[in-house]
Amino acid sequence: MKKILPRIGMLIAILGILAVSAFAGGQGGETTGPVTVTYWTSYPLLQATVEHAGEKYMAQNPDVTIESILFPQRAMDEKVAVSLPAGEAADLIDFACFQIYPYYYNGYISEPPEDVVDVLKKSFPSFTLTSATDPVSGKKFTIPYYVSLKEMFYNTDHFAEAGLKGTPKTLDEQMEFAKKLTKRDGSGNITRAGLDLRLSGGGFGTFQKFWTQVMVAYDSWPIVQKDGKWTAGYANKTGYDSLQYYMDAIYKHKVEGLDTTSDAQGFGLEASSMFQRESWVVGYLKENAPDINYSVFLMPEGPEGHGGTIGNTQSFSVPNSSKVKRAAWDFGKFLLSPEIQVQIYDESGWQSLNMDADYSALYKESPALEIFMDALDVPGHPVYDYENIPPIMEIHARIADRLMIAFKDPKLATDRKALEALVDKLAEETNRILDDYDLLAK
């Protein structure tokens, strides 16, 4: 008996620790009185910007607290996937329109109020309204507030050195320019890629860049509408030619290598002369490679004169489970205001969308930013976004996975039949995914 008592005591102590720690930690949404609006994002600079915006907002609205939380990038998708259906997500979620769409489709997201949508209609480019629209009901389901618009960065010094005048207007010209810009070492390894292409990396990014770089110009589309449903749109000459361009760049003209340092990093190290990216590179270069002289040209057109680029919009959405919807939308509306939109472009480097705002101060510092902003509204250069259907991300990610392997296969560059077979196989998979979601046109 004497032994049992201390044992029970230990047990109680342990249970006690458990109980206490259960109540320690963060306080849930049990605030009385003033309202707290939580905001989640996975982009660090954006979180900082929104935090500053939050401070301004709180000064004007003393009974609202804005809590802006940063999640590590990949983890945000998982976090939302687990907590949103369970009703435990933030009040404002920063996601791409197409990323939040499946949750809206399944009933987890609340519709934006009219007054917020009106701001969009008044001051934002028209394609953002398309991005925010549910193709099924025609209603708006989210509010875009910045965009990931892609154009071509190029090193003006390299161009001058190679005797190149102007910038490429077509894909063929771009390849010619690249050939003159590429530098190699004694063993034939590429030391400077004329045209840096995104050939690898996680997620659907690789295919996104591919889509932007070549498919739009060849008028090739991952999915196209048919009979009220969808089907893969690239198992044809446009798709074959798109892949051929990449393969030629790597294996025929050798303006890009599999093992070159790429992306903003590579451009900053002068390991490339041209590459496709978004406006945040401006801030990156300013900080990490201030001596690089560069500018921006619009995505080149294809042989049939098709042009344009991809600009996937990022938006904020309010879950149905939020207890402070109106407060959240009010803060969201604040993020759409010209003042804050300029702040977003300036501090985070991400491209804002409010056409009524005055960005001239930023342009003085970095002229490239003006090119990006103008690109939102150029005739013959439409801006496209992802289609709003639930499986769009899976479709893109799976294509990306297989493309990454294809890029490494030199045989595909010369064997056109094999290349076409591969593209057809990709399209089969795309259609299978569409079928899983009952979206395949038969």
Add this chain to the structure above:
Amino acid sequence: MLNAVIGAPGSIRRNKAYFIMAVFLPVVFLFLVVRIIPIISTLALSFTNYHMQRPVRKFVGLENFIRLFSDDIFHTSLLNSLQFVLVALPAEIILGLAIALMLNSKLRAEGYFQTLFFIPYILPMVPAAIIWQWIYAPGTFGLANFFLEKLGFQRVGWLIDSNIALNAIIVMHVWKNLGFFIVIFLVGLKDIPNDFRDAALVDGATAWQRIWRVELPIIRPVILFTSVMASIWALSAFTEVYIMTQGTDVSTGVEISVLVFQIYVEGFRYFRMGYSSAICLVLFVISMLLVLIQFRLFREK
């Protein structure tokens, strides 16, 4: 069950019963709640079409498994996982034992060596994988190629070449875990009563004979443990594979996928939890088989 506590007279049996009530039952209960029941729910999901973004799910029988059959990416990941075990397991056991035996020789610097070998193991996986990603980076930017070129060799596409990439990751995996095995073997070797070692010395046995005839057989339970753990860890390798597919300058993707990575991708990237659970079930069966085989092997010896 309590009555079946065999081979013990009266009060000892009662004491044992108390101990079991105080310890065994609560822990088993915890296991049920924290592991068994969630695992069973997950495995049950493999027979549904559960999708994380969709609230409704329905029973679909063996559909997920039939699909796995024709999924070429799943096949790749399955083969890769098996390759992982076949390479990592012997490497970790043999190297681990060898180094532990070396360390067990009453060296003065033993503590330092132990620490040095153990450090990769306690280094969190994420920074370890980042460092290795950087070591394997293409061009002269990566350390491995940098040294190779300095020594006059051609640079290797460690992560680019599909044949090499998986092995490169396995090397990292072994490097990381070796410290654990060394320490575990050391624990086992240290726990051998000194009498046995002294007796062997008196008998005039050489160090090698002592090791082979006396020490290894005694620590057989420990070797079984390490073998099982090594195979489980090889099969559940995830973070090392995951990190190597991140970033914009890495060329790996599907070709280094392993089973657990596929489970993650299908479940948390594409949100197909039903399908992901099916892969999980396959992994479970394979692991269970591997473990049972090892238990059988070690018992018969």
Add this chain to the structure above:
Amino acid sequence: MAGKIKSGKVVLNLILVFVSFVNIFPFIWLVLSSFKFNKDIITETPTLFPVEWTLQNYALLTEAAPFLRFFMNSVIVSGVSTIFVLISCSAMGYIFAKYNFRGKNFFFMMIIATILIPMYTYFIPMYLTIRALGWVNTYAGIIYPLIIMSSGIFFLKQTISMIPDDLIDSSRIDGSSEFRVYWHIIIPLSQSALAAIAIVNWVFTWSRFLWPLIVASSDRLFTMEIGLAYFRRSFIVEYGGTMAACVVTLIPVLVVFLVFRTRIIEGIAFTGMKS
């Protein structure tokens, strides 16, 4: 004879020095790189020692995120988990090693089986349980799946089975209760194993990433591992900051290891058996 042993030892030492150096080289690189500027890390001509030493990366740590808070959180999670694990593993290990009852092997296999399944495959059911308990965004929620360690039970079983039965039986015959046997015989004799399990569990729980992230709704509860992920920014890895954060993360783990290391070396002296 003595001379032979001496030179053998010298050779042994040399081999070990070389192997351990190769083994630890990446770690040395990590530490040295944490004192380099970013541009010196990501360069075509890397050097071992910093071209210019800087503490900038460490300063970055305090700015970038509330790392002290993350650190405390990791300590709490790992600490509470390890306490639970040490108690449960040693007691269960004892039962499995030295007791006999119907169904024992079944339970043992069931426990082993749980090692085979990676935790995040059953995150969702666990999350829903946490939610029902009201433990979302609490320490309890994070620690919930970490209070037991199947492989720990396995390992303790294996090492305790090496303890001679006579030792235990004689104590029982002397009238000790099982708790006494457990406390005075089993625990001291499995010190090294327990120390090893403590370290392993500490490391394992410290490196949990996805689960704490899913449970926590605000960064007040984030752990160091999540903090580390901040440096892997959207498109560019900030190596300098990452390296510094890694070094800082390593320190408590190293300390725990050094504290327990002597226990591991001590081993067991079966002097009790002789007397």
